[in-house]
Amino acid sequence: MLKLRQAAKKYEDQVIFSNIDIAVKAGDIVSILGPSGCGKTSLLRCIAGLAAFTEGELFIDSREVTRIKAENRPVVLMFQEPLLFPHLTVLQNAIYGMKHGKRKLSRKERIRQAEEMLKKIEMFEWKDRYPSQLSGGQQQRVSLARALLLQPSLLLLDEPFSSLDAHLRHSLRIWVRDFLKQEGVTALFVTHDREEAAVMSDRLIVMKDGKLQQEGEPREVYEQPLNKDVADFMSDGLHLDGEFYTASSLSISGSQAGTYQGIIEHPLFAYGYTFYRIKIPELEQSVVVRSDEVREEGQQVSIAVQQKGSAADD
Amino acid sequence: MRKKWTKILLSSLLFFLFIFPVLFLFFKSITFGWNWPDILPHTLNLRAWTVIFNDPLIYRSLFTTVFIGVVVVILNYLIALPAAYALSHGNPRGKTLIETILLLPILVPVLAIAMGLHLVMIRLGIADNTAGVILIHLLPTLPYAVRVLKAGFDRISPDWVKQSRTIGTSQAAAFFIVLLPMMLPSIRSAGILVFVISLSQYVLTAIIGGGQVTTLPLLYYPFFNSANEAVVAGFSVLFAALPILFLILMESSIYLYKQWLHRL
Incomplete structure (x- = not known):
C-alpha cells in the first residue's frame, strides 16, 4: 500500500529526518508518535507531496510517486485545523474536491455523494451552514468528509484533534477511528499523544530526533520498549541496569523491605484508581x-520490583 | 442617557463633516445667484447642469477618466497581486530590498521621476497618449497596492493553499477559489484607493498626456475659473460621483464572482 524506502529530508545542512523505512498495509491505521520537533510532521508533509x-x-499502490506533485498524489492530508473554506457552505466544502480536485465527478453525482457522506457523519442538517457556524468538532468532521469523498488510497492526518478541548478530543477520536475502519480507509496518523496513538491505531511507529525508534502494535511497544527514548515517551516504568521494568511490575511496599527508596510527589486520579508519581533520587528517575492505600505528598516509600520471568502466572 | 447623547453628537458630527458638504454642493449646483447674505437661494434651476452636459469635452473626458482609472486598477491587480503574494508567502532572496524598491516611487518626488520618464516615453512614442498616461499612473498607485495586498496575504495562513493542493486543486485554481475570496476586503480597499489616486492625478497626466489626454482634473481648472459658482459645484458633484460609480462597478463584479464561486 504505502512503502517508504530510505527517506531523508535535509534543510540547509540540518537533518530533519533520515533512514526512514515505513510500510503500511491496506486498511490499517498507523500512528507516527513522537515529541515535538522529531520530524514527524515534516515526514507527513513529504508523503503528501x-x-x-x-x-x-x-x-503508493505500487506506483512510485516520489516526484509527483501534491495535487496529483492519491493521498489527502488533514491538518491540525479543519481549514474548511470559510466562504463556502458545508455542502460546497464537501463537494470542493470532486469539482476542482482529485476526483472529478458530474454535478449530479458529486451532490449525491456529498449529501450521502454528510448523512453518514450526521451533518446533513447543517449542509447550508457556513463553517463559522459550526463547533470545532463538527468542522473537523466535515473536513474528514471532504477528504474521504476523494477516496484517497491513503489518508494522512496531522494531529487533527489537537485544536479541540480534551472532552471532545476523546469522543471524536474514537468516532473517527470507527468511521475510518467502517469505510476501510488506510491512514497514517501523526500525534504526540501516546494515548491517542494507542486508541487510534493498529500499529505505531515511534520517532525521535528524525529517526525511527520502534515499530509495532501499541501493546507490544508499551510493554517492550526497545530503548530508553521509546520507554520514556511511550511507556511507564523504571530503567534498572540497562533493562526496562514497566509500571505493572512495580509496587509500593511501604516498609523498608523494598529495593529502592522514593518520595511521593503527587497523586493522580484516573479510571477509578489512584496513582502516585514517585521520585527516586538514587536512580534520578x-x-x-x-x-490503593492513601498516601501523603512527601512521604517516604519503598518500591519493590518484580523480577522478569518470576511472575508469569502471578 | 449619556450614551444616547454621545451617539447623537457623533452622528451629527459625521453628518456635518462628511455628508453635509456633498449635499450642499449638490444643492448649490441647482441654484441660481445664491449670494451672501441670502439664507436661501432666489431660484432653483438646472442651468448649471445644462452647461455641464452641453459641453462635449466633458463627455469625452468622463469616459477617458473612467477608462484610465479602470485600466490602472486592473494593471495594479495584475502586477501587485502576484508581487504581494510572493513577498508575503514566498521567501524570495533579498525580500527587504525588493520591498524597499517597490516603495521608492512614493519616497522620491513623483515629479522628478515623471520628468525623466517623459523623455523615455517620447522616444518610445507613448507620450501624449492614453497608454503613456496609464503607465505613469502606475507610479503613484502600485506601491500602495502592493502594501495593502501584502498586508492582506500576511493575515492568511499558507496552510490554506496547502490544504487545497492536497485536495487536488492546481496552485492557480487554489488562488482563484480559495485565496481570492479571503482577500476580498484587501482587494476592495486596494481597488478604491488606486482608482481615487488615479482620478486625482493632475500634474502627471498633464506632463505625460501633453494636453492630448484630457481627464476630468485637467478640465477642473478652467471650469474653476468660470464665474458661475453653480457650474463649479455641479462639476465637483460629478467628480465626487465617479468613485461611487467605480464602487458600483466593482461590487457588481464581486457579486458575479461570488455567484460563480457558489455553484455546486
Missing part, C-alpha cells in the same frame, strides 16, 4: 505507580 524528500523513494 507538500515538501520534497531529499533522498528516498515513496511508493520518576515513576507512576498505582496504589
